[in-house]
Amino acid sequence: MADFISGFWNAYVMVLVTLSILFCVFVLASNMTRRKEGAAELHGHVWDETLAEYNNPLPRWWMYLFWITIAFAIVYLAIYPGFGDRNQHRGQWAQYETEMKTADERFGPVFAKYRQMDLAAVAADPEANATGQRLFLTYCAQCHGSAAQGAKSFPNLTDGEWLWGGEPETIRTTILGGRMGVMPPFGPALGAEGVKDVANYVRSLSGLAHDSLRAQRGKDVFATNCVACHGADATGNPLMGAPNLTNKSWLYGSSEATIIETVTHGRSNKMPAFGEFLGEDKVHMLAAYVLSLGKK
Ligand code: HEC
Ligand code: HEC
Known part of the structure; x- marks a missing residue:
């Protein structure tokens, strides 16, 4: 679970919860006054000419209800456990651990079997692809889309075009x-x-409408400034993740305005690392699944 929540937020929530409970205790304690001896006092406010109000303490039974809610909160926090105590194997932590263990026992051997096979063979296995797709929908679809077709700035993984290369190992x-x-x-x-x-x-370069005089001048600009990354023939360079600019596949867009924006301000984007988070076995399944998409 530490993958998702840093210790800071645990501490932050614990401090907030403790302070709120202490504050409630303080407010309650300072209102537990007793009725004074003798005649009841008046508040001193008068409404509608004659309507006044006694200054009586709050009813005891009502105050006790609040004390009970505080006691309940403390007991609840201890049992839940609401104080981020991940070493006590109970509550939601235990549930998470049990579910992870059951899943590992169930799928571990399946993943291990595919791990022995090379990626191309796994990619050709429909059962492996069904598992790969489930993993993809969980971990990758939020950026690449559920059909892996990408979106602006998130590459399409089905078009056979690669920023970084489409070899299985890559x-x-x-x-x-x-x-x-x-x-x-x-x-x-x-x-x-x-x-x-x-x-x-x-x-x-990709046969889109253009001003040929500008394109003529732009050719020299490109040769001086852009070939280092995009290549002399503008077909890209997988070592830098520089896209091929001669085809119909666009990461950001092909309109003149979008290209001007790209070149003027630059672009950058990041594919997160999944090795540590998912482990080599799951990454193997995912790589095979992605490979199978590119083949279609
Ligand atoms: C937070 C968003 C995000 C998530 C989640 C994500 N990706 Fe990516 N991915 C990207 C971006 C952005 C790029 C392009 C990086 C770049 O600009 O060079 C990318 C690039 C890739 C590439 C290289 C594509 C190419 O053309 O070379 C592959 C393969 C890939 N992702 C697979 C995956 C898989 C599999 C998962 C799930 C385990 C995943 N991605 C999850 C954002 C994401
Ligand atoms: C340092 C290497 C580098 C240089 C130099 C460079 N580019 Fe790029 N270019 C990239 C990379 C990497 C990307 C992809 C950015 C991303 O993944 O977010 C890119 C993306 C683009 C795109 C977006 C393509 C799309 O599919 O939407 C265009 C257009 C582009 N470059 C044009 C140029 C032009 C024109 C020049 C020269 C003026 C140039 N680049 C110089 C590395 C470079």
Whole structure:
């Protein structure tokens, strides 16, 4: 569970809960006054000419109800356990541990069997893909989409186009260690006109409508500034995660305005590392599943 919650938030909640309970105790204790001897006092406020109010203490039975809620809160926190005590194997922690253990016992041998097979063989196994898909829906779909078709800035994993490479081992490495793609900003270096020229050249590469005069000038700008990452023929470089700019697959978008934005301000995005979180066996299943998607 420490994967999800850092110790700081545990402490933060514990301090807040303790302070709130102490505050309730203080408010209650300071209101437990007794009725004074003699005639009852009046509050001193008068409404509607004659309507006054006795200054009597709050009823005892009513105050005791509040004391009972405080006692209940303390007992509840101790039993739940609400004080983040993950070493006491009970309550939700125990439930989580038992569920994880049952799942490991049930799926461990299945994962181990597939782990012996190479990725291409696992990718061709329908049963393995069904398991891989379930893992994908749990851990990956929030970014890549449930059909793995991606969204703006999140790559489509089904189109056979790869930023970092589609070899089985490369896909596994991507999932294990994560990736960080960085396209630097060129606005300051090229100026608005230079950016517009190179954007038109980029559009010309995949046969999109463009201003040919600008594209002509943009070609030189590209040769000087962009080939180091995107390659002389602009087909990308999997060592830097630089995309192929000559095809119909776009990470951010192909409109002139979007390309200008990309080149002016730069782009960067991060694929998180899953090796430590999921373990090699699950990553193996996921890599095979992703591989099977690219094949379609
Ligand atoms: C928080 C969002 C996020 C999650 C969750 C996520 N990814 Fe990614 N993934 C990305 C981003 C962003 C990239 C592109 C990184 C870049 O810009 O270079 C990426 C890239 C990839 C790539 C490389 C694609 C290529 O074209 O080379 C693969 C493969 C991949 N993810 C698989 C997965 C799998 C499998 C999971 C689930 C275990 C997963 N991702 C979960 C955001 C995410
Ligand atoms: C340091 C390497 C590097 C250089 C230099 C570089 N790029 Fe990029 N470029 C990248 C990377 C990496 C990405 C993907 C960013 C991401 O994953 O978020 C990218 C993305 C892009 C995209 C978005 C493509 C899409 O699919 O939406 C365009 C357009 C682009 N670059 C054009 C250029 C142009 C034009 C130049 C030269 C002016 C240039 N790049 C220079 C690394 C580079």
